[in-house]
Amino acid sequence: MLAVQLKQDVHCTVGELARHHGVSTRTIARDLSLMREQGMQIDADRGRGGGVRLDRNWGVGRLNLAYAEAVDLLISIAVAERMNSPMFLASLGSVRRQLVASFSPEKRQKVNRLKSRILIGVTASTFVQAGATAPPKRVVQTLHQAFVDQEILEIRYKREDGDTSARQIEPHYLLLKYPIWYVVALDHLRQGPRIFRCDRMVSGKLTGAHFRLLPKQAFEPSLADDDLSL
Numbered sequence: 001m002l003a004v005q006l007k008q009d010v011h012c013t014v015g016e017l018a019r020h021h022g023v024s025t026r027t028i029a030r031d032l033s034l035m036r037e038q039g040m041q042i043d044a045d046r047g048r049g050g051g052v053r054l055d056r057n058w059g060v061g062r063l064n065l066a067y068a069e070a071v072d073l074l075i076s077i078a079v080a081e082r083m084n085s086p087m088f089l090a091s092l093g094s095v096r097r098q099l100v101a102s103f104s105p106e107k108r109q110k111v112n113r114l115k116s117r118i119l120i121g122v123t124a125s126t127f128v129q130a131g132a133t134a135p136p137k138r139v140v141q142t143l144h145q146a147f148v149d150q151e152i153l154e155i156r157y158k159r160e161d162g163d164t165s166a167r168q169i170e171p172h173y174l175l176l177k178y179p180i181w182y183v184v185a186l187d188h189l190r191q192g193p194r195i196f197r198c199d200r201m202v203s204g205k206l207t208g209a210h211f212r213l214l215p216k217q218a219f220e221p222s223l224a225d226d227d228l229s230l
Contacts, residue, residue: 013051121177135199142204152209156202170211193222
């Protein structure tokens with residue numbers, strides 16, 4: 001609360017802050033000292049009428065991301081860069097480098113492995129886009145976890161003709177044919193490679209069983225098929 005007040009107000013004296021929060025000036029002075037130790041840019045104007053304030057620009061670029069959030073952001077940046085869009089990408093390289101620098105070498109290797117499992121294809125046809133819907137959020141979250149943790153996933157999948165079937169799949173790779181996401185998987189029912197549209201997944205459930213990642217070459221026959229609308 002103190003940081004919010006200092007950022008919003010032009011200036012506040014230590015006495016005013018103490019009265020507002022119902023504490024002693026010594027307590028406010030101690031809190032300000034702790035905030036400075038945490039890296040907050042607190043300016044103080046000495047003399048009569050002076051006060052303390054938090055630099056209004058403090059916090060820009062200081063996102064406190066959890067590891068999973070940082071990984072998602074880094075992968076999203078990689079996808080945007082690989083799509084070669086000319087708009088709003090000038091600073092992505094710098095953002096990516098700063099994120100990568102914040103990771104330990106072990107986590108950096110993990111992120112690079114995840115990035116290598118995301119494939120970018122050509123833009124989906126207008127026919128395919130016309131039939132696309134947003135997949136349920138709970139399904140996306142479950143698929144995300146299964147993909148990252150290399151965990152076998154139970155899904156109910158609705159085909160283009162409306163038939164629904166229960167499947168157990170290994171989500172080895174994700175394929176983006178903008179704006180459609182596909183899962184490049186090993187299908188236990190078909191006992192072979194299969195590609196599933198994410199928006200056709202009606203439900204998803206983690207099994208707790210894990211799989212060993214297969215090379216992309218194992219899925220090349222399926223990826224070579226231009227008809228990914230099923």
